[in-house]
Amino acid sequence: MERVAWPGPAAAPPYEPLGEQPGPERTGPSTVVLLEAPRQPPPRDHLAWSLCSALYANVCCLGFLALVFSIKSRDRKLLGDYSGARSYGSTAKYLNITTQLLNFSLTILVIILIVTGVIVVGEPLPLRWGPWPVLALAGPHPSLCPTGVHRDVPSLLQAVGSPS
Template identity: 55%
Template sequence: MNPAVYPPENIPLQGRYPGFQGQPGGSAGDQCTTVSIPPEPPRDHIIWSLCCFLYSNPFCLGLAALIYSIKARDRKVVGDMEGARQYGSTARCLNIWATVLGSIMILISLIIVTTVLVLAKQSAQRYTGFDNN
């Protein structure tokens, strides 16, 4: 399969001969296409920060996230994309922490309220003498 004329690393592919350069079926010159994609602008997470500030603001993390989001938006307007990316990243981390802590606090509150209501119902049944079991 390997003729003695060609060393193993120089075996032509797709039936080309050694003097041919370029794409099969095309011209012999090199053809390149360059696509320039603009980088995505950094995100400032302003809506998420506003929601965390208004609805779940444990340890003022929502306020801090809102401040960093505003700083990120200001940096983006000025044209400092790296600074905007850093402030946006900090706002994102603070939003994550505020959301997680707020969710945990809501869950614990629901568990406490449910437990208190069940204990109050049992206490009222014991006090009145009614036992529906």
């Protein structure tokens, strides 16, 4: 193989500077503008709403399911799969709406039942049957007492040891 020396910059062909070319007049430097399609905002994952639904209004575990779909939507968004993220985010949104509607409806139903008197708040239920004779006093009939502890009031007070 034969070695050839590089002639260097002196061997470059001579370039002539371009002069004014005939034609239309130049008005100044040109500017190139690149137009991009408007970027759509990333899809919403509704994570905060789902977290509140899971913690405060978890009717039939729908709030927890909304939280799962919100996390899946966020994962898809981070991977760049915007269509998958949009789908999971939409599912999370509808689960959150359903959870909120059920929670609101059940709250209104309980308030209506309390106002109408179907649900009584404040009066504890009496204990009718128990291991102590004092609690067996509330039994309506001796045949209904399964333990046989039911007695009439004077003998019951005597069995307890109360002064008469």
